[in-house]
Amino acid sequence: MATSGPAIEVAGAGRTYGSGANRVTALDDVSFTVAEGEIVALLGANGAGKTTLVKILATLLLPTTGRVLVFGADVVDRVKEVRRRVGVVFGGDRGLYTRLSGRENLRFFGMLAGVPRAELRTRAPAMLERVGLAEVADRRVETYSRGMRQRLHIAIGLLPRPRVLLLDEPTTGLDPTEAERLRDTVSELRHDGVSVLLTSHHLLDVERLTDRVVMLREGTVAADLPLAEFAALAGYAAAVTVTIRHPLPELEALLPAEVDVVTRSESAEGTTVELRLPSWGGGMFGRLGALLDRADVVDVQVRPARLEEAFTSFLTRRA
Missing domain, CATH: 3.30.70.1710 (BMC (bacterial microcompartment) domain)
Known part of the structure; x- marks a missing residue:
């Protein structure tokens, strides 16, 4: 669905922890936007504020200052609306029920996300096919490789038809073949108009997938550049x-x-x-x-x- 505004709008966002001498600033006056169908990399050294910002967009944290909007919905005032529009994929080995099959996991998390049962019956198989898990859908997740589990996380994140997908280190621990397959899955999302905010220490992910790089440094935006201009900094x-x-x-x-x-x-x-x-x-x-x-x-x-x-x-x- 087309929109005249950005998919993500971060305007002067700040986040602090503690008070007095123990006060820590994780984000300070952060501003940038992500357009519909755009894939943007959020980069920075450890402690730069990437995880804090992703958690704010996922409505797991509140900003201390500024505004953070997802298709115009404020993450503070319209939490339910934001959650309907955002899919979050933290990935890794955790967060799945390993004694259940891939299909059962997908159905369970789909119901938690509020996907109607009738839609689940058709959408779950389509998602499993899309991420290349259709043939192993009825195997227990405990038999899955790490790459297969990561692709299942992607399927779960896409099941509710999010308009924004937050991806945190999606290829960590994957072998080159699995990592490339996952990148292909993510790259295809732009054709559906899904906006992606990607954090990754594997810069091959950034090189293969993203349109733009937003660089955080000590909680502030140090650069916001098209990928080619960022690469030229070498x-x-x-x-x-x-x-x-x-x-x-x-x-x-x-x-x-x-x-x-x-x-x-x-x-x-x-x-x-x-x-x-x-x-x-x-x-x-x-x-x-x-x-x-x-x-x-x-x-x-x-x-x-x-x-x-x-x-x-x-x-x-x-x-």
Whole structure:
């Protein structure tokens, strides 16, 4: 259902604990929005305030100051309305009844969420199919792998048709295959207009899924950037690792001034140099290619800047 306003609106939100000398500020004047169908990553070091904010959006905590709205409904004054619109997936091994089957868990939590029985009969099988658990739906959850349990958490979170999904560390502990399958499930949600706020220490989740990054630092918004702009904080666009069979002493001197040489090592195969390029532009690669034509190249590897490096660089620059 389309709407003219944001899915999530956080306006000057603050949250403190304790009083006097024991007063702790977890959030301080936090403001940002999430549009309908947008997937936004909420990042920050441990203690930055991410969990506190997610709990406020889930109506498990109240903000001390400011306003937090979900499709215009205030988390303080319209709690029931917010809960109907928000699905929460904290995931992990807890929160499921392991002696029940996946289907039984889904039905139980669906009833708790107020999903009508008639709708459960059709929607539960559809959710199990969507997250790839249809064939094991009647097995006890105690036999499920961690990835299967995580996908069951997603199915439970989606069952009441939430318009906003809060995901906390969805791929923690999953093997690469399970993690990628879970990312596919989450990515498909944008086509249904579901808005997702994702917290994760696995920045591959952020890279694969999100449109934007909101960075918290000591309880405040330190950055709110499109994913590409956040990635650019790494300080380079691409890394090129070149192995040359025979040394080319003048290589570094002939490189464009804006190209950084990060490492240089010698091995039985030859000389390996890692370069960092400021842009992906064809002109830059053309100049580099012309230079390498003069060398006996054994191998060339190219990769984009890693989001982990952008994250670390951001924290370091503003320390």
